Amino acid sequence: MTPRRILLVSPAFHGYWAALAAALEHDGHEVTAHCYDRGDTHRDRWRNALAHRSIGASQRERNRAEVTQRAITVLRETRPDVVLVVKGDALNDGWWEALASQDVPTVLWLYDELERLSYTLDQLKTIGPVLSYSPNDVARLRDAGIDASLLPDGFDSLTAFTPRQSPAVNLVGARYRERERIVRMLVSHGIELEAYGREWSNHPWDLLRTGRKRDPASVGLREVSRTDYYGVMAGSLATLNIHGDGHDGLSMRTFEAPGVGGLQLIDRPSVADFYEPGVETLLYDTDAELVDLIQRAARDTAWSNRIRAAGKARTLAEHTLIHRMREVTRKWD
Template structure:
Protein backbone atom coordinates (compact mmCIF):
# COMPACT_ATOMS: atom_id res chain seq x y z
CA UNK A 1 0.00 0.00 0.00
CA UNK A 2 0.99 3.62 -0.50
CA UNK A 3 0.97 5.04 3.04
CA UNK A 4 1.18 8.66 4.17
CA UNK A 5 2.51 9.02 7.71
CA UNK A 6 1.59 12.38 9.29
CA UNK A 7 3.59 12.76 12.46
CA UNK A 8 5.30 15.21 14.81
CA UNK A 9 9.09 15.33 14.79
CA UNK A 10 9.22 14.22 18.46
CA UNK A 11 12.49 12.32 19.03
CA UNK A 12 12.51 11.01 15.49
CA UNK A 13 9.76 8.48 16.11
CA UNK A 14 8.36 9.38 12.69
CA UNK A 15 11.40 7.70 11.15
CA UNK A 16 11.01 4.60 13.32
CA UNK A 17 7.30 4.28 12.48
CA UNK A 18 7.93 4.79 8.78
CA UNK A 19 10.66 2.12 8.82
CA UNK A 20 8.34 -0.27 10.67
CA UNK A 21 5.61 0.23 8.05
CA UNK A 22 8.16 -0.23 5.26
CA UNK A 23 9.26 -3.50 6.90
CA UNK A 24 5.75 -4.78 6.12
CA UNK A 25 6.24 -3.93 2.45
CA UNK A 26 4.42 -0.59 2.29
CA UNK A 27 5.69 2.44 0.38
CA UNK A 28 5.78 5.21 2.98
CA UNK A 29 5.87 8.99 2.59
CA UNK A 30 6.25 11.01 5.77
CA UNK A 31 4.93 14.49 6.45
CA UNK A 32 6.32 15.95 9.69
CA UNK A 33 3.70 18.53 10.51
CA UNK A 34 5.79 20.43 13.07
CA UNK A 35 9.10 20.08 11.21
CA UNK A 36 10.46 21.67 8.06
CA UNK A 37 12.80 24.59 7.54
CA UNK A 38 14.09 26.91 10.24
CA UNK A 39 11.25 29.37 9.65
CA UNK A 40 8.56 26.74 10.22
CA UNK A 41 10.27 25.43 13.32
CA UNK A 42 10.58 28.96 14.74
CA UNK A 43 6.90 29.65 13.98
CA UNK A 44 5.83 26.49 15.79
CA UNK A 45 8.06 27.27 18.76
CA UNK A 46 6.62 30.78 19.05
CA UNK A 47 3.07 29.45 18.80
CA UNK A 48 3.77 27.01 21.61
CA UNK A 49 4.81 29.87 23.88
CA UNK A 50 2.60 32.73 22.62
CA UNK A 51 -1.15 31.92 22.46
CA UNK A 52 -1.98 34.79 20.08
CA UNK A 53 0.30 33.22 17.44
CA UNK A 54 -1.39 29.81 17.55
CA UNK A 55 -4.30 30.29 15.13
CA UNK A 56 -2.04 31.36 12.25
CA UNK A 57 0.47 28.60 13.01
CA UNK A 58 -2.31 26.01 13.14
CA UNK A 59 -3.75 27.23 9.84
CA UNK A 60 -0.40 27.01 8.06
CA UNK A 61 0.35 23.62 9.60
CA UNK A 62 -3.03 22.33 8.45
CA UNK A 63 -2.59 23.68 4.91
CA UNK A 64 0.82 22.02 4.67
CA UNK A 65 -0.60 18.64 5.72
CA UNK A 66 -3.44 18.92 3.19
CA UNK A 67 -0.92 19.71 0.45
CA UNK A 68 1.00 16.55 1.35
CA UNK A 69 -2.20 14.50 1.24
CA UNK A 70 -3.10 15.85 -2.20
CA UNK A 71 0.42 15.30 -3.54
CA UNK A 72 0.77 11.71 -2.32
CA UNK A 73 -2.81 10.48 -2.91
CA UNK A 74 -2.22 7.57 -0.51
CA UNK A 75 -4.11 4.32 -0.04
CA UNK A 76 -3.84 4.74 3.73
CA UNK A 77 -2.97 7.50 6.19
CA UNK A 78 -1.59 7.07 9.70
CA UNK A 79 -1.73 10.24 11.80
CA UNK A 80 0.35 10.28 14.98
CA UNK A 81 -1.08 12.56 17.68
CA UNK A 82 -2.25 15.23 15.20
CA UNK A 83 -4.08 17.48 17.63
CA UNK A 84 -2.61 20.66 16.14
CA UNK A 85 -4.21 19.93 12.77
CA UNK A 86 -7.39 21.89 12.11
CA UNK A 87 -10.81 20.67 10.98
CA UNK A 88 -9.94 21.32 7.33
CA UNK A 89 -7.34 18.56 7.53
CA UNK A 90 -9.79 15.99 8.87
CA UNK A 91 -12.36 17.00 6.25
CA UNK A 92 -9.75 16.57 3.50
CA UNK A 93 -8.79 13.19 4.95
CA UNK A 94 -12.42 12.03 4.82
CA UNK A 95 -12.78 13.19 1.21
CA UNK A 96 -9.61 11.36 0.20
CA UNK A 97 -11.30 7.97 0.81
CA UNK A 98 -7.97 6.60 2.09
CA UNK A 99 -7.94 4.09 4.90
CA UNK A 100 -7.28 6.05 8.09
CA UNK A 101 -5.82 5.54 11.54
CA UNK A 102 -4.86 7.85 14.39
CA UNK A 103 -2.30 6.75 16.99
CA UNK A 104 -2.26 8.57 20.35
CA UNK A 105 0.87 7.95 22.40
CA UNK A 106 -0.26 10.33 25.15
CA UNK A 107 -3.39 10.69 27.28
CA UNK A 108 -6.37 12.48 25.73
CA UNK A 109 -6.39 15.02 28.55
CA UNK A 110 -2.99 16.25 27.34
CA UNK A 111 -4.23 16.77 23.79
CA UNK A 112 -6.84 18.87 22.05
CA UNK A 113 -8.94 16.51 19.92
CA UNK A 114 -12.61 17.27 19.26
CA UNK A 115 -14.89 14.22 19.68
CA UNK A 116 -16.31 14.72 16.16
CA UNK A 117 -12.81 14.41 14.72
CA UNK A 118 -12.13 11.18 16.56
CA UNK A 119 -15.39 9.65 15.33
CA UNK A 120 -14.47 10.51 11.72
CA UNK A 121 -11.28 8.43 11.80
CA UNK A 122 -11.59 4.79 10.81
CA UNK A 123 -9.64 3.56 13.85
CA UNK A 124 -8.21 5.45 16.82
CA UNK A 125 -5.36 3.63 18.53
CA UNK A 126 -4.26 4.65 22.02
CA UNK A 127 -1.57 3.48 24.39
CA UNK A 128 -3.92 4.22 27.30
CA UNK A 129 -6.38 1.45 28.26
CA UNK A 130 -8.41 4.00 30.22
CA UNK A 131 -8.73 6.28 27.17
CA UNK A 132 -9.69 3.37 24.93
CA UNK A 133 -12.61 2.56 27.20
CA UNK A 134 -13.67 6.21 27.38
CA UNK A 135 -13.49 6.56 23.60
CA UNK A 136 -15.56 3.44 23.04
CA UNK A 137 -18.23 4.72 25.44
CA UNK A 138 -18.32 7.91 23.36
CA UNK A 139 -18.89 5.96 20.16
CA UNK A 140 -15.33 6.28 18.84
CA UNK A 141 -13.86 3.17 17.13
CA UNK A 142 -10.88 2.78 19.47
CA UNK A 143 -8.31 0.04 19.96
CA UNK A 144 -5.51 -0.42 22.46
CA UNK A 145 -2.06 -0.18 20.84
CA UNK A 146 0.88 -0.11 23.27
CA UNK A 147 4.08 1.74 22.55
CA UNK A 148 7.02 -0.27 21.26
CA UNK A 149 10.76 -0.52 20.65
CA UNK A 150 12.45 0.68 17.47
CA UNK A 151 14.41 -2.48 16.71
CA UNK A 152 15.62 -1.10 13.35
CA UNK A 153 17.89 1.61 14.81
CA UNK A 154 21.52 0.66 15.49
CA UNK A 155 23.23 1.99 18.61
CA UNK A 156 26.56 1.85 20.42
CA UNK A 157 26.58 0.81 24.08
CA UNK A 158 27.95 3.52 26.41
CA UNK A 159 29.16 1.75 29.59
CA UNK A 160 28.43 3.52 32.87
CA UNK A 161 28.15 2.61 36.54
CA UNK A 162 25.29 5.09 36.99
CA UNK A 163 21.55 4.70 37.29
CA UNK A 164 20.28 6.60 34.26
CA UNK A 165 17.03 8.30 33.43
CA UNK A 166 16.04 9.57 29.98
CA UNK A 167 12.91 11.67 29.54
CA UNK A 168 10.82 14.56 30.79
CA UNK A 169 11.42 16.05 34.22
CA UNK A 170 8.38 15.26 36.35
CA UNK A 171 8.27 15.60 40.13
CA UNK A 172 8.21 11.85 40.85
CA UNK A 173 11.23 11.30 38.60
CA UNK A 174 13.15 14.14 40.19
CA UNK A 175 12.40 12.81 43.66
CA UNK A 176 13.58 9.29 42.82
CA UNK A 177 16.86 10.49 41.34
CA UNK A 178 17.48 12.88 44.23
CA UNK A 179 16.80 10.07 46.70
CA UNK A 180 19.33 7.79 45.02
CA UNK A 181 21.92 10.54 44.81
CA UNK A 182 21.46 11.30 48.52
CA UNK A 183 22.31 7.65 49.24
CA UNK A 184 25.55 7.95 47.30
CA UNK A 185 24.30 6.04 44.25
CA UNK A 186 25.60 7.59 41.00
CA UNK A 187 22.77 8.90 38.81
CA UNK A 188 22.53 10.74 35.50
CA UNK A 189 19.47 12.38 33.90
CA UNK A 190 19.17 13.18 30.19
CA UNK A 191 16.81 15.60 28.48
CA UNK A 192 16.28 19.29 27.82
CA UNK A 193 14.26 19.82 31.03
CA UNK A 194 17.15 18.48 33.13
CA UNK A 195 19.88 20.25 31.19
CA UNK A 196 21.68 23.28 32.57
CA UNK A 197 22.80 24.36 29.11
CA UNK A 198 21.75 28.04 28.82
CA UNK A 199 19.55 27.63 25.72
CA UNK A 200 17.77 24.64 27.28
CA UNK A 201 17.11 26.63 30.46
CA UNK A 202 15.64 29.49 28.40
CA UNK A 203 13.40 27.38 26.20
CA UNK A 204 12.08 25.16 28.99
CA UNK A 205 11.84 27.81 31.71
CA UNK A 206 13.47 25.33 34.14
CA UNK A 207 15.46 27.88 36.11
CA UNK A 208 15.98 25.58 39.11
CA UNK A 209 18.44 22.73 38.86
CA UNK A 210 17.21 19.27 39.83
CA UNK A 211 20.37 18.91 41.90
CA UNK A 212 21.53 15.74 40.11
CA UNK A 213 24.04 15.23 37.28
CA UNK A 214 22.19 16.16 34.11
CA UNK A 215 22.79 16.24 30.38
CA UNK A 216 21.22 17.60 27.22
CA UNK A 217 18.82 15.81 24.90
CA UNK A 218 20.20 12.79 23.08
CA UNK A 219 19.15 11.20 19.84
CA UNK A 220 17.33 7.90 20.24
CA UNK A 221 20.39 5.95 19.11
CA UNK A 222 22.44 7.78 21.73
CA UNK A 223 20.03 7.24 24.60
CA UNK A 224 19.59 3.61 23.63
CA UNK A 225 23.33 3.26 24.15
CA UNK A 226 23.18 5.10 27.48
CA UNK A 227 20.42 2.84 28.82
CA UNK A 228 22.07 -0.33 27.57
CA UNK A 229 25.41 0.56 29.12
CA UNK A 230 24.26 1.81 32.53
CA UNK A 231 24.16 -0.24 35.72
CA UNK A 232 20.36 0.10 35.46
CA UNK A 233 17.92 2.53 33.91
CA UNK A 234 15.01 4.08 35.77
CA UNK A 235 11.49 4.23 34.33
CA UNK A 236 9.28 6.32 36.61
CA UNK A 237 5.77 7.10 35.41
CA UNK A 238 4.34 8.51 38.64
CA UNK A 239 0.59 9.09 38.93
CA UNK A 240 0.12 11.11 35.75
CA UNK A 241 0.12 8.36 33.12
CA UNK A 242 -2.20 5.49 32.37
CA UNK A 243 -0.37 3.86 29.46
CA UNK A 244 3.16 2.51 29.61
CA UNK A 245 5.74 4.79 28.01
CA UNK A 246 7.94 4.09 25.01
CA UNK A 247 10.80 3.77 27.47
CA UNK A 248 9.21 0.62 28.92
CA UNK A 249 9.82 -1.25 25.68
CA UNK A 250 12.97 0.61 24.69
CA UNK A 251 14.82 -0.06 27.94
CA UNK A 252 14.21 -3.78 27.80
CA UNK A 253 14.65 -3.77 24.03
CA UNK A 254 18.20 -2.47 24.19
CA UNK A 255 19.11 -4.96 26.92
CA UNK A 256 19.09 -2.56 29.86
CA UNK A 257 18.29 -3.55 33.43
CA UNK A 258 14.96 -1.75 33.74
CA UNK A 259 13.65 -0.44 37.09
CA UNK A 260 9.98 0.45 36.68
CA UNK A 261 7.31 1.74 39.09
CA UNK A 262 4.33 0.14 37.35
CA UNK A 263 2.88 -3.22 38.38
CA UNK A 264 0.89 -3.38 35.13
CA UNK A 265 4.16 -3.87 33.29
CA UNK A 266 3.44 -7.52 34.12
CA UNK A 267 1.03 -7.52 31.16
CA UNK A 268 4.08 -7.38 28.89
CA UNK A 269 7.06 -8.61 30.94
CA UNK A 270 7.62 -11.03 33.80
CA UNK A 271 8.68 -9.02 36.88
CA UNK A 272 11.83 -10.36 38.50
CA UNK A 273 12.82 -12.20 35.37
CA UNK A 274 12.59 -9.67 32.51
CA UNK A 275 12.52 -6.37 34.41
CA UNK A 276 12.36 -5.18 38.02
CA UNK A 277 9.28 -3.53 39.52
CA UNK A 278 9.60 -1.36 42.63
CA UNK A 279 6.91 -0.01 44.95
CA UNK A 280 9.04 2.05 47.35
CA UNK A 281 12.38 3.81 47.67
CA UNK A 282 13.66 0.94 49.80
CA UNK A 283 12.75 -1.64 47.16
CA UNK A 284 14.36 0.45 44.43
CA UNK A 285 17.60 0.70 46.40
CA UNK A 286 17.51 -3.05 47.11
CA UNK A 287 17.27 -3.82 43.40
CA UNK A 288 20.25 -1.57 42.66
CA UNK A 289 22.37 -3.04 45.42
CA UNK A 290 21.66 -6.57 44.21
CA UNK A 291 22.57 -5.58 40.64
CA UNK A 292 25.91 -4.36 41.96
CA UNK A 293 26.52 -7.52 43.98
CA UNK A 294 25.29 -10.00 41.40
CA UNK A 295 26.02 -8.95 37.82
CA UNK A 296 25.22 -12.46 36.54
CA UNK A 297 21.68 -12.12 37.91
CA UNK A 298 21.35 -8.65 36.37
CA UNK A 299 22.62 -9.88 33.00
CA UNK A 300 20.03 -12.65 33.02
CA UNK A 301 17.23 -10.08 33.44
CA UNK A 302 18.68 -7.90 30.70
CA UNK A 303 18.88 -10.83 28.30
CA UNK A 304 15.39 -12.11 29.04
CA UNK A 305 13.85 -8.64 28.72
CA UNK A 306 15.49 -8.05 25.37
CA UNK A 307 14.43 -11.49 24.12
CA UNK A 308 10.79 -10.81 25.06
CA UNK A 309 10.85 -7.38 23.43
CA UNK A 310 12.30 -8.59 20.16
CA UNK A 311 9.74 -11.39 20.02
CA UNK A 312 6.62 -9.32 20.76
CA UNK A 313 7.07 -5.61 21.45
CA UNK A 314 8.82 -3.83 18.58
CA UNK A 315 7.33 -1.06 16.47
CA UNK A 316 7.29 -3.54 13.59
CA UNK A 317 4.88 -5.63 15.67
CA UNK A 318 2.75 -2.56 16.44
CA UNK A 319 2.54 -1.46 12.79
CA UNK A 320 1.57 -5.01 11.92
CA UNK A 321 -1.50 -4.52 14.10
CA UNK A 322 -2.33 -1.26 12.31
CA UNK A 323 -2.04 -2.78 8.86
CA UNK A 324 -4.32 -5.66 9.81
CA UNK A 325 -7.21 -3.20 9.92
CA UNK A 326 -6.32 -1.90 6.46
CA UNK A 327 -5.88 -5.18 4.61
Protein backbone atom coordinates (compact mmCIF):
# COMPACT_ATOMS: atom_id res chain seq x y z
CA MET A 1 0.00 0.00 0.00
CA THR A 2 1.41 3.34 -1.08
CA PRO A 3 0.94 6.29 1.33
CA ARG A 4 -0.80 9.14 -0.45
CA ARG A 5 -1.79 12.75 0.02
CA ILE A 6 -5.56 12.46 0.03
CA LEU A 7 -8.10 15.26 -0.21
CA LEU A 8 -11.33 14.15 1.48
CA VAL A 9 -14.32 16.24 0.37
CA SER A 10 -17.35 15.39 2.46
CA PRO A 11 -20.49 16.71 4.11
CA ALA A 12 -20.16 17.46 7.80
CA PHE A 13 -22.94 14.97 8.66
CA HIS A 14 -22.45 13.73 12.27
CA GLY A 15 -18.68 14.14 12.01
CA TYR A 16 -18.20 11.08 9.80
CA TRP A 17 -15.68 13.05 7.76
CA ALA A 18 -13.35 12.99 10.79
CA ALA A 19 -13.85 9.25 11.20
CA LEU A 20 -12.99 8.65 7.53
CA ALA A 21 -9.93 10.88 7.76
CA ALA A 22 -8.74 9.04 10.89
CA ALA A 23 -9.24 5.68 9.21
CA LEU A 24 -7.10 6.78 6.24
CA GLU A 25 -4.45 8.29 8.51
CA HIS A 26 -4.36 5.03 10.49
CA ASP A 27 -2.88 3.41 7.38
CA GLY A 28 -0.26 6.13 6.89
CA HIS A 29 -1.98 8.45 4.45
CA GLU A 30 -1.79 12.23 4.74
CA VAL A 31 -5.33 13.59 4.71
CA THR A 32 -6.74 17.05 4.17
CA ALA A 33 -10.47 17.13 4.94
CA HIS A 34 -12.85 19.71 3.51
CA CYS A 35 -16.49 19.77 4.62
CA TYR A 36 -18.21 21.46 1.71
CA ASP A 37 -21.46 22.16 3.58
CA ARG A 38 -19.88 23.66 6.69
CA GLY A 39 -18.87 27.28 6.26
CA ASP A 40 -16.36 29.17 8.37
CA THR A 41 -18.80 31.88 9.44
CA HIS A 42 -22.31 32.06 10.88
CA ARG A 43 -23.44 33.45 7.52
CA ASP A 44 -22.03 30.41 5.72
CA ARG A 45 -23.73 28.01 8.11
CA TRP A 46 -27.04 29.85 7.83
CA ARG A 47 -26.79 29.83 4.04
CA ASN A 48 -26.07 26.11 3.97
CA ALA A 49 -29.03 25.46 6.24
CA LEU A 50 -31.27 27.44 3.90
CA ALA A 51 -30.04 25.39 0.98
CA HIS A 52 -31.96 22.43 2.41
CA ARG A 53 -35.21 24.40 2.79
CA SER A 54 -37.69 26.08 0.47
CA ILE A 55 -35.62 28.83 -1.12
CA GLY A 56 -35.66 30.01 -4.70
CA ALA A 57 -33.83 28.15 -7.44
CA SER A 58 -31.60 31.13 -8.22
CA GLN A 59 -30.48 31.47 -4.58
CA ARG A 60 -29.91 27.74 -4.40
CA GLU A 61 -27.63 27.91 -7.44
CA ARG A 62 -25.71 30.88 -6.00
CA ASN A 63 -25.17 28.94 -2.79
CA ARG A 64 -24.03 25.92 -4.77
CA ALA A 65 -21.58 28.05 -6.77
CA GLU A 66 -20.03 29.43 -3.57
CA VAL A 67 -19.75 25.96 -2.02
CA THR A 68 -18.12 24.69 -5.21
CA GLN A 69 -15.64 27.54 -5.41
CA ARG A 70 -14.47 26.92 -1.86
CA ALA A 71 -13.87 23.27 -2.68
CA ILE A 72 -11.95 24.16 -5.84
CA THR A 73 -9.78 26.57 -3.84
CA VAL A 74 -8.89 23.79 -1.40
CA LEU A 75 -8.12 21.46 -4.31
CA ARG A 76 -5.71 23.97 -5.85
CA GLU A 77 -4.05 24.82 -2.56
CA THR A 78 -3.49 21.23 -1.43
CA ARG A 79 -2.56 19.61 -4.77
CA PRO A 80 -3.44 16.09 -3.56
CA ASP A 81 -2.37 12.82 -5.13
CA VAL A 82 -5.95 11.53 -5.05
CA VAL A 83 -9.42 12.73 -4.01
CA LEU A 84 -12.23 10.95 -2.17
CA VAL A 85 -15.59 12.68 -2.57
CA VAL A 86 -18.35 11.61 -0.21
CA LYS A 87 -21.85 12.26 -1.60
CA GLY A 88 -20.80 15.56 -3.23
CA ASP A 89 -24.03 16.39 -5.04
CA ALA A 90 -24.06 19.87 -3.51
CA LEU A 91 -21.11 20.70 -5.79
CA ASN A 92 -21.80 21.86 -9.33
CA ASP A 93 -20.15 20.84 -12.61
CA GLY A 94 -17.29 23.29 -12.00
CA TRP A 95 -15.94 21.00 -9.29
CA TRP A 96 -15.75 17.96 -11.54
CA GLU A 97 -14.23 20.06 -14.34
CA ALA A 98 -11.53 21.28 -11.95
CA LEU A 99 -10.70 17.69 -10.99
CA ALA A 100 -10.53 16.67 -14.63
CA SER A 101 -8.32 19.62 -15.56
CA GLN A 102 -5.81 18.65 -12.87
CA ASP A 103 -6.04 14.95 -13.77
CA VAL A 104 -6.53 13.95 -10.12
CA PRO A 105 -7.68 10.33 -9.62
CA THR A 106 -11.03 10.48 -7.84
CA VAL A 107 -13.39 8.08 -6.10
CA LEU A 108 -16.99 9.03 -5.34
CA TRP A 109 -18.74 7.32 -2.39
CA LEU A 110 -22.54 7.62 -2.17
CA TYR A 111 -24.13 6.79 1.20
CA ASP A 112 -27.62 7.66 -0.03
CA GLU A 113 -29.83 6.33 -2.82
CA LEU A 114 -29.49 7.85 -6.29
CA GLU A 115 -33.12 8.96 -6.28
CA ARG A 116 -32.32 11.28 -3.37
CA LEU A 117 -29.29 12.80 -5.10
CA SER A 118 -29.02 15.25 -7.99
CA TYR A 119 -26.64 13.19 -10.15
CA THR A 120 -27.57 11.98 -13.62
CA LEU A 121 -26.23 8.71 -15.01
CA ASP A 122 -24.47 10.62 -17.79
CA GLN A 123 -22.69 12.75 -15.20
CA LEU A 124 -21.62 9.74 -13.15
CA LYS A 125 -20.10 8.15 -16.26
CA THR A 126 -17.54 10.96 -16.38
CA ILE A 127 -16.58 11.04 -12.71
CA GLY A 128 -14.63 7.82 -12.27
CA PRO A 129 -15.14 4.87 -9.93
CA VAL A 130 -18.39 5.19 -8.01
CA LEU A 131 -18.91 3.36 -4.72
CA SER A 132 -22.35 3.05 -3.17
CA TYR A 133 -23.84 1.55 -0.04
CA SER A 134 -26.91 0.57 -2.08
CA PRO A 135 -26.83 -2.83 -3.85
CA ASN A 136 -29.72 -1.78 -6.08
CA ASP A 137 -27.93 1.38 -7.17
CA VAL A 138 -24.71 -0.52 -7.88
CA ALA A 139 -26.64 -2.82 -10.20
CA ARG A 140 -28.30 0.15 -11.90
CA LEU A 141 -24.99 1.94 -12.36
CA ARG A 142 -23.29 -1.13 -13.79
CA ASP A 143 -26.18 -1.64 -16.22
CA ALA A 144 -25.51 1.91 -17.41
CA GLY A 145 -21.84 1.08 -18.05
CA ILE A 146 -20.50 2.90 -15.00
CA ASP A 147 -17.57 1.58 -12.96
CA ALA A 148 -19.50 0.94 -9.73
CA SER A 149 -18.87 -1.20 -6.65
CA LEU A 150 -20.61 -1.83 -3.36
CA LEU A 151 -19.05 -0.11 -0.34
CA PRO A 152 -21.13 -0.72 2.78
CA ASP A 153 -21.12 1.63 5.74
CA GLY A 154 -18.94 0.69 8.69
CA PHE A 155 -18.00 1.27 12.32
CA ASP A 156 -15.64 3.98 13.54
CA SER A 157 -13.44 1.84 15.77
CA LEU A 158 -11.02 4.70 16.50
CA THR A 159 -13.44 6.86 18.51
CA ALA A 160 -13.45 6.35 22.27
CA PHE A 161 -16.77 6.32 24.14
CA THR A 162 -18.20 5.65 27.58
CA PRO A 163 -21.18 3.27 27.88
CA ARG A 164 -24.36 4.78 29.36
CA GLN A 165 -26.04 2.03 31.33
CA SER A 166 -29.81 1.99 30.82
CA PRO A 167 -32.62 -0.60 31.04
CA ALA A 168 -34.29 1.04 28.04
CA VAL A 169 -34.31 0.13 24.38
CA ASN A 170 -32.86 2.99 22.34
CA LEU A 171 -33.42 4.44 18.90
CA VAL A 172 -31.14 7.12 17.44
CA GLY A 173 -32.09 8.83 14.20
CA ALA A 174 -34.72 10.57 12.12
CA ARG A 175 -38.44 10.19 12.82
CA TYR A 176 -39.60 8.11 9.87
CA ARG A 177 -43.19 6.87 9.80
CA GLU A 178 -42.23 3.24 10.45
CA ARG A 179 -39.93 4.24 13.30
CA GLU A 180 -42.70 6.25 14.93
CA ARG A 181 -45.11 3.34 14.57
CA ILE A 182 -42.67 0.90 16.16
CA VAL A 183 -41.90 3.29 19.02
CA ARG A 184 -45.57 3.72 19.85
CA MET A 185 -46.18 -0.01 19.56
CA LEU A 186 -43.37 -0.85 21.98
CA VAL A 187 -44.47 1.78 24.49
CA SER A 188 -47.99 0.31 24.36
CA HIS A 189 -46.44 -3.03 25.40
CA GLY A 190 -44.86 -1.42 28.45
CA ILE A 191 -41.32 -1.45 27.04
CA GLU A 192 -39.09 1.37 28.27
CA LEU A 193 -37.79 3.26 25.26
CA GLU A 194 -35.56 6.26 24.56
CA ALA A 195 -35.59 7.94 21.13
CA TYR A 196 -32.79 10.43 20.48
CA GLY A 197 -32.89 13.24 17.92
CA ARG A 198 -34.32 16.65 17.12
CA GLU A 199 -37.42 15.11 15.50
CA TRP A 200 -38.25 13.20 18.71
CA SER A 201 -37.43 15.89 21.25
CA ASN A 202 -39.98 18.19 22.93
CA HIS A 203 -37.32 20.82 23.61
CA PRO A 204 -38.63 24.24 22.46
CA TRP A 205 -35.71 24.82 20.09
CA ASP A 206 -36.15 21.39 18.50
CA LEU A 207 -39.88 22.00 18.06
CA LEU A 208 -39.12 25.37 16.44
CA ARG A 209 -36.52 24.13 13.98
CA THR A 210 -38.50 21.03 12.95
CA GLY A 211 -41.88 22.77 12.79
CA ARG A 212 -43.55 20.18 15.04
CA LYS A 213 -46.05 20.54 17.85
CA ARG A 214 -45.29 19.25 21.34
CA ASP A 215 -46.07 15.56 21.73
CA PRO A 216 -47.22 14.86 25.32
CA ALA A 217 -46.68 11.13 24.82
CA SER A 218 -43.14 11.52 23.45
CA VAL A 219 -40.32 9.34 24.71
CA GLY A 220 -37.90 11.55 22.82
CA LEU A 221 -34.63 13.02 24.02
CA ARG A 222 -32.44 15.65 22.43
CA GLU A 223 -29.92 14.98 19.69
CA VAL A 224 -26.63 13.57 20.95
CA SER A 225 -23.15 13.51 19.47
CA ARG A 226 -21.89 10.42 17.71
CA THR A 227 -19.58 9.67 20.63
CA ASP A 228 -22.51 9.92 23.04
CA TYR A 229 -24.79 7.68 21.02
CA TYR A 230 -22.05 5.07 20.81
CA GLY A 231 -22.22 5.09 24.60
CA VAL A 232 -26.02 4.91 24.52
CA MET A 233 -26.00 1.87 22.24
CA ALA A 234 -23.30 0.14 24.27
CA GLY A 235 -25.10 0.54 27.58
CA SER A 236 -28.77 0.12 26.67
CA LEU A 237 -30.83 -3.06 26.80
CA ALA A 238 -30.95 -3.08 22.98
CA THR A 239 -30.70 -0.81 19.95
CA LEU A 240 -33.44 -0.50 17.33
CA ASN A 241 -32.23 -0.29 13.74
CA ILE A 242 -35.39 0.38 11.74
CA HIS A 243 -34.93 1.03 8.05
CA GLY A 244 -38.52 0.81 6.86
CA ASP A 245 -39.30 1.37 3.17
CA GLY A 246 -37.29 3.40 0.71
CA HIS A 247 -33.74 2.33 1.59
CA ASP A 248 -32.06 -0.82 0.35
CA GLY A 249 -28.62 -0.05 1.75
CA LEU A 250 -27.78 -0.85 5.36
CA SER A 251 -27.26 2.15 7.62
CA MET A 252 -24.20 3.04 9.66
CA ARG A 253 -26.10 1.83 12.71
CA THR A 254 -25.99 -1.71 11.30
CA PHE A 255 -22.25 -1.81 12.03
CA GLU A 256 -22.03 0.72 14.87
CA ALA A 257 -24.46 -1.01 17.25
CA PRO A 258 -22.62 -4.36 17.28
CA GLY A 259 -19.29 -2.54 16.98
CA VAL A 260 -19.73 -0.85 20.37
CA GLY A 261 -20.95 -4.09 21.93
CA GLY A 262 -24.64 -3.24 21.67
CA LEU A 263 -27.50 -5.65 21.04
CA GLN A 264 -28.93 -4.79 17.63
CA LEU A 265 -32.56 -5.38 16.62
CA ILE A 266 -32.74 -4.92 12.84
CA ASP A 267 -35.53 -5.24 10.26
CA ARG A 268 -33.40 -6.11 7.21
CA PRO A 269 -32.82 -9.74 6.14
CA SER A 270 -29.85 -8.51 4.07
CA VAL A 271 -27.97 -8.07 7.36
CA ALA A 272 -27.15 -11.78 6.90
CA ASP A 273 -24.58 -10.71 4.28
CA PHE A 274 -22.53 -9.25 7.16
CA TYR A 275 -23.67 -10.87 10.42
CA GLU A 276 -25.20 -14.20 11.41
CA PRO A 277 -28.73 -13.50 12.67
CA GLY A 278 -29.41 -14.96 16.09
CA VAL A 279 -25.69 -15.30 16.76
CA GLU A 280 -24.13 -11.87 16.05
CA THR A 281 -27.23 -9.69 15.68
CA LEU A 282 -31.02 -10.03 16.07
CA LEU A 283 -33.30 -9.92 13.04
CA TYR A 284 -37.05 -9.42 13.45
CA ASP A 285 -39.92 -9.61 10.98
CA THR A 286 -43.11 -8.90 12.94
CA ASP A 287 -44.08 -6.69 15.86
CA ALA A 288 -44.68 -9.75 18.02
CA GLU A 289 -41.21 -11.10 17.21
CA LEU A 290 -39.63 -7.76 18.10
CA VAL A 291 -41.44 -7.63 21.45
CA ASP A 292 -40.43 -11.23 22.22
CA LEU A 293 -36.76 -10.53 21.47
CA ILE A 294 -36.72 -7.46 23.72
CA GLN A 295 -38.40 -9.33 26.54
CA ARG A 296 -35.92 -12.20 26.23
CA ALA A 297 -32.99 -9.77 26.24
CA ALA A 298 -34.30 -8.32 29.52
CA ARG A 299 -34.60 -11.67 31.27
CA ASP A 300 -31.72 -13.65 29.67
CA THR A 301 -28.62 -11.51 29.88
CA ALA A 302 -26.28 -14.47 29.30
CA TRP A 303 -27.91 -14.98 25.90
CA SER A 304 -27.86 -11.31 24.94
CA ASN A 305 -24.27 -10.90 26.14
CA ARG A 306 -23.13 -13.75 23.88
CA ILE A 307 -24.70 -12.00 20.90
CA ARG A 308 -23.14 -8.68 21.91
CA ALA A 309 -19.68 -10.22 22.14
CA ALA A 310 -19.98 -12.12 18.85
CA GLY A 311 -21.28 -9.07 16.99
CA LYS A 312 -18.50 -6.88 18.31
CA ALA A 313 -15.81 -9.41 17.37
CA ARG A 314 -17.20 -9.76 13.82
CA THR A 315 -17.36 -5.98 13.41
CA LEU A 316 -13.80 -5.35 14.56
CA ALA A 317 -12.55 -8.15 12.32
CA GLU A 318 -14.37 -7.13 9.12
CA HIS A 319 -16.59 -4.05 9.28
CA THR A 320 -14.71 -1.00 10.53
CA LEU A 321 -14.19 2.21 8.58
CA ILE A 322 -10.53 1.23 8.37
CA HIS A 323 -11.62 -1.83 6.36
CA ARG A 324 -13.88 0.33 4.18
CA MET A 325 -11.21 2.94 3.47
CA ARG A 326 -8.80 0.18 2.42
CA GLU A 327 -11.36 -0.77 -0.22
CA VAL A 328 -11.35 2.84 -1.38
CA THR A 329 -7.56 3.11 -1.60
CA ARG A 330 -7.38 -0.12 -3.61
CA LYS A 331 -9.23 1.76 -6.34
CA TRP A 332 -6.10 3.90 -6.75
CA ASP A 333 -3.60 1.02 -6.77
